[in-house]
Amino acid sequence: MGQPENVAKFIERARSVQTTVTVVSGLAAAFDYAVDLTLKQGGKNIAAPAIRGENLVLLESICQKNNLMLLTRNLREQIGMIGTGLTMADWGIAQTGTLVVNCESEDLRIATMLSETHIAMLPKYRIEADTAALEVELAAMMKTAPCYLAFISGASRTADIERVMTIGVHGPQELHVLILEEDGL
Amino acid sequence: MIKTPHNLKEYKKDLKRALGNSFLSATLDSFASAYPASRANAFAGIDFDALASEIARAKDESISKIEELLEEFTARAQEAGAVVHLARTAFEANSIIAAIAEENGVKRIVKGKSMTAEETFLNDFLERAGYEVTETDLGEWIIQLRGEGPSHMVMPAIHLSRREVAELFNKVTGESLDPDDITGMVKLARRELRRKFVEADMGISGANFAIAESGTIGLVTNEGNGRLVTTLPRVHVALVGVDKLVPDLKSALRILTALPRNATGQLISTYVTWITGPTECKSSPDSRKRMHIVFLDNGRLALAKDPVLSSALRCIRCGACANVCPIYKLVGGHNYGHVYIGAIGLILTYFYHGRRNARTIVKNCLNCQACKSVCPAAIDLPHLIKEVHRTVLKVEGKRPPKNVLLKNVLQNRRLFHFLLRRASFAQKPFSEGEYLRHLPFLFSEEHNFRRLPAIARVPLRDMWERINPRVKNPRFRVAFFGGCLVDFVYPEQGRALLKICADHDVQVDYPMDQTCCGLPAQMTGEKETARDIAVQNITAMDPAEYDYILTMCASCGSHLKENYVKLLSAEPALAVKASQLKDKVIDFSSFMIKVLKISPGDFFAGAGCKAAYHSPCHLCRGQRVTKEPRELLSAAGLEYVATKDEDVCCGFGGSFSIDFPEISAELLKRKLDRVEAAGVEMLVTDCPGCVLQLRGGMEKRGGRIKVKHIAEIVAERMRNDDDKKNQG
Numbered sequence: 045m046g047q048p049e050n051v052a053k054f055i056e057r058a059r060s061v062q063t064t065v066t067v068v069s070g071l072a073a074a075f076d077y078a079v080d081l082t083l084k085q086g087g088k089n090i091a092a093p094a095i096r097g098e099n100l101v102l103l104e105s106i107c108q109k110n111n112l113m114l115l116t117r118n119l120r121e122q123i124g125m126i127g128t129g130l131t132m133a134d135w136g137i138a139q140t141g142t143l144v145v146n147c148e149s150e151d152l153r154i155a156t157m158l159s160e161t162h163i164a165m166l167p168k169y170r171i172e173a174d175t176a177a178l179e180v181e182l183a184a185m186m187k188t189a190p191c192y193l194a195f196i197s198g199a200s201r202t203a204d205i206e207r208v209m210t211i212g213v214h215g216p217q218e219l220h221v222l223i224l225e226e227d228g229l
Numbered sequence: 230m231i232k233t234p235h236n237l238k239e240y241k242k243d244l245k246r247a248l249g250n251s252f253l254s255a256t257l258d259s260f261a262s263a264y265p266a267s268r269a270n271a272f273a274g275i276d277f278d279a280l281a282s283e284i285a286r287a288k289d290e291s292i293s294k295i296e297e298l299l300e301e302f303t304a305r306a307q308e309a310g311a312v313v314h315l316a317r318t319a320f321e322a323n324s325i326i327a328a329i330a331e332e333n334g335v336k337r338i339v340k341g342k343s344m345t346a347e348e349t350f351l352n353d354f355l356e357r358a359g360y361e362v363t364e365t366d367l368g369e370w371i372i373q374l375r376g377e378g379p380s381h382m383v384m385p386a387i388h389l390s391r392r393e394v395a396e397l398f399n400k401v402t403g404e405s406l407d408p409d410d411i412t413g414m415v416k417l418a419r420r421e422l423r424r425k426f427v428e429a430d431m432g433i434s435g436a437n438f439a440i441a442e443s444g445t446i447g448l449v450t451n452e453g454n455g456r457l458v459t460t461l462p463r464v465h466v467a468l469v470g471v472d473k474l475v476p477d478l479k480s481a482l483r484i485l486t487a488l489p490r491n492a493t494g495q496l497i498s499t500y501v502t503w504i505t506g507p508t509e510c511k512s513s514p515d516s517r518k519r520m521h522i523v524f525l526d527n528g529r530l531a532l533a534k535d536p537v538l539s540s541a542l543r544c545i546r547c548g549a550c551a552n553v554c555p556i557y558k559l560v561g562g563h564n565y566g567h568v569y570i571g572a573i574g575l576i577l578t579y580f581y582h583g584r585r586n587a588r589t590i591v592k593n594c595l596n597c598q599a600c601k602s603v604c605p606a607a608i609d610l611p612h613l614i615k616e617v618h619r620t621v622l623k624v625e626g627k628r629p630p631k632n633v634l635l636k637n638v639l640q641n642r643r644l645f646h647f648l649l650r651r652a653s654f655a656q657k658p659f660s661e662g663e664y665l666r667h668l669p670f671l672f673s674e675e676h677n678f679r680r681l682p683a684i685a686r687v688p689l690r691d692m693w694e695r696i697n698p699r700v701k702n703p704r705f706r707v708a709f710f711g712g713c714l715v716d717f718v719y720p721e722q723g724r725a726l727l728k729i730c731a732d733h734d735v736q737v738d739y740p741m742d743q744t745c746c747g748l749p750a751q752m753t754g755e756k757e758t759a760r761d762i763a764v765q766n767i768t769a770m771d772p773a774e775y776d777y778i779l780t781m782c783a784s785c786g787s788h789l790k791e792n793y794v795k796l797l798s799a800e801p802a803l804a805v806k807a808s809q810l811k812d813k814v815i816d817f818s819s820f821m822i823k824v825l826k827i828s829p830g831d832f833f834a835g836a837g838c839k840a841a842y843h844s845p846c847h848l849c850r851g852q853r854v855t856k857e858p859r860e861l862l863s864a865a866g867l868e869y870v871a872t873k874d875e876d877v878c879c880g881f882g883g884s885f886s887i888d889f890p891e892i893s894a895e896l897l898k899r900k901l902d903r904v905e906a907a908g909v910e911m912l913v914t915d916c917p918g919c920v921l922q923l924r925g926g927m928e929k930r931g932g933r934i935k936v937k938h939i940a941e942i943v944a945e946r947m948r949n950d951d952d953k954k955n956q957g
């Protein structure tokens with residue numbers, strides 16, 4: 045689990061599908077990254093529906109300091125206006141640079157697919173070699189209805205006009221993965 | 230509305246138009262050139278053949294218990310809160326979906342990409358019922374706006390240029406767009422479709438998988454519209470062919486390993502979404518989505534019971550069989566399928582969209598095997614195409630004169646050979662050296678794209694005793710299967726073989742009762758004739774009497790190996806012989822390299838000329854022989870120059886070129902252009918059929934490159950024992 049070779053492969057593969065990957069020490073550093081990026085892109089808010097407890101308090105204070113609105117629920121009302129979606133991935137799959145996100149919650153789905161930029165945090169120890177290594181866990185999740193499980197590998201893309209690859213057709217225009225050395229603050 | 234020609238005359242008009250479309254030709258050509266490399270890259274480190282046979286095995290198992298899987302899926306999905314329907318027909322599926330819409334007070338519908346919905350013409354149905362339906366996959370949206378069907382299963386709008394898309398968007402939105410700004414066009418689609426997503430009451434998706442053990446559907450997309458269609462509207466309907474049922478996640482993941490790699494050369498598609506039961510949906514009064522899964526039968530459950538054709542249900546809709554098809558590449562998807570496109574389209578059209586739509590397009594196959602070699606479900610596509618063709622002929626009870634002729638002549642070897650000899654005599658005043666001066670009466674001007682060879686004055690079988698030396702202590706006993714072309718048109722190729730064999734102490738027999746291999750009968754859908762001929766040949770050369778059965782014709786070789794076993798599988802004693810035959814048939818190059826272990830020492834020293842190689846379909850794919858001919862060329866001292874697409878069909882395809890001369894001519898032209906551009910002096914191949922096509926084409930265009938069967942050049946350059954003694 046979280047074997048260095050898996051982490052290295054995850055990074056390589058994710059980058060090959062235009063994902064920006066950065067290794068950060070923990071949640072606090074990840075929040076700083078999210079805020080900086082949002083500001084740089086001229087975003088007005090961060091949607092983080094699945095952050096709770098003391099983590100949320102911290103994120104709230106950083107956002108406040110930087111004049112960013114923090115959105116945590118009823119994201120449907122914000123569709124079209126969400127700058128950054130900040131979420132936690134359940135697993136990473138090294139072989140294909142894929143994030144596995146269990147997103148039964150509607151808000152979580154909206155944050156991952158209807159933000160301009162999606163930032164996914166991924167604890168290092170949750171990176172596995174391939175789907176085979178996760179088969180038992182994934183099958184169990186699918187059997188626990190309702191379940192909406194997403195494999196995300198890179199940003200939304202199309203090649204439907206003259207086979208020219210173009211990023212950002214429906215979903216986020218950018219996908220950033222922050223690999224967390226520690227999953228605490 | 231999709232219109233597929235019901236007769237050859239109309240079809241040929243469409244083909245002609247497509248062949249004249251330079252954008253289509255350039256775009257499909259560049260796609261076909263880029264595809265093999267990206268596919269190979271994506272499969273690096275994966276044993277494709279092993280994966281394909283594993284998928285085939287698992288799919289066959291699922292297909293055999295499809296009704297049980299459906300039951301299990303239904304139970305699990307209902308437990309999870311979804312409603313599951315089974316629609317026996319396309320009309321029933323459409324009606325069920327319209328009823329769901331009505332029940333839920335739906336007005337606007339957004340759709341994700343689904344070939345199954347294309348199959349049932351769901352959009353037309355719902356629109357007629359008064360619903361607004363918007364396709365949200367970019368390619369699908371484009372063709373919906375144009376009122377067309379998809380021209381490829383994965384890239385539905387591949388036939389359109391950026392200019393055409395820009396004009397279309399301009400017409401629809403009133404915005405003027407720079408056709409070179411593809412990003413701008415994609416942004417416009419994003420904006421327009423985003424609005425549709427938010428307003429929609431119902432989302433319709435397809436599914437790539439339906440997992441029975443958990444009642445889960447799996448969706449594979451790149452754009453992400455599949456996730457939006459299943460998230461934003463309060464009702465979700467998935468329309469799923471029952472063939473998408475798999476027992477468990479493991480089976481789905483196995484298919485997922487192959488699907489994106491084979492479809493687009495990606496390791497995985499951007500979004501793979503797994504949904505079990507209705508999920509949270511805040512636009513629904515109780516915050517729960519309404520989820521319906523509509524399974525479509527439409528003939529699948531009956532097809533599942535067919536011992537041969539059921540393998541068509543293994544298809545995972547990757548589109549690769551179109552990507553590599555030389556005909557698709559020339560004429561595009563709208564001329565190569567009805568709704569389903571490519572090799573699998575020729576087959577499925579018959580089952581899902583009827584005989585009249587299938588009857589003409591199903592003839593348009595070269596049997597080049599390119600599709601079969603890339604199918605991740607190991608479907609023997611060319612074989613199934615022939616089966617469908619045969620069924621259509623049978624059902625319609627109208628055999629074309631060509632078929633009747635073939636049947637009557639081929640079944641009777643004496644008559645067949647008598648006619649060939651007569652033809653040789655009768656053609657005398659019309660031949661000019663080795664070519665015919667005029668085309669025979671069966672042919673028209675459009676067949677005049679290559680010169681046809683004259684039939685030999687003395688066929689190989691008549692000179693055999695005279696030219697075949699007795700070998701004292703033979704190392705191997707070999708039966709030579711000549712095939713019609715070597716026997717009656719190119720006996721010199723057989724002579725070349727004998728020269729080599731005599732020098733290597735190989736005794737070669739020519740069993741005189743052998744006849745045509747029967748492939749022409751099989752190709753025209755005359756399976757019974759093909760079966761009878763197979764029996765004649767197996768009786769003429771009992772494989773148990775020989776070490777090898779050698780043939781210099783790639784098509785005969787692959788037919789003897791592959792199809793005899795299939796043709797005779799139901800006849801116990803013959804099936805054994807067919808399988809022995811399969812093990813003993815060998816092609817010329819493999820015999821030279823693997824059996825006789827020919828090496829550079831066997832040839833005269835000194836540089837031979839520069840030679841290109843054309844890899845015959847039935848050798849490189851039909852018999853999977855690729856290394857040996859090239860090795861043999863180098864051993865013989867020729868400078869082998871690799872050329873682009875050397876394994877793409879030359880367009881001969883036996884009698885194919887009689888029905889579709891325009892396609893045959895275009896494939897030949899491209900092949901010869903490439904060879905000429907390579908600056909070689911010789912073009913070598915190892916099939917007399919390819920020699921006929923390539924040499925006739927080269928002669929017609931007045932080219933100076935010599936076209937030879939590999940045996941001829943090997944025999945020319947090989948030293949015999951005397952030479953070796955003299956030269957040391």
Ligand code: SF4
Nearest residue numbers: 544545547548550604
């Ligand atoms: S038949 Fe095979 S190659 Fe063709 S689309 Fe289906 S799975 Fe792909």
Ligand code: SF4
Nearest residue numbers: 554594595597598600
């Ligand atoms: S055998 Fe060749 S011509 Fe026929 S469908 Fe397959 S790829 Fe196309």
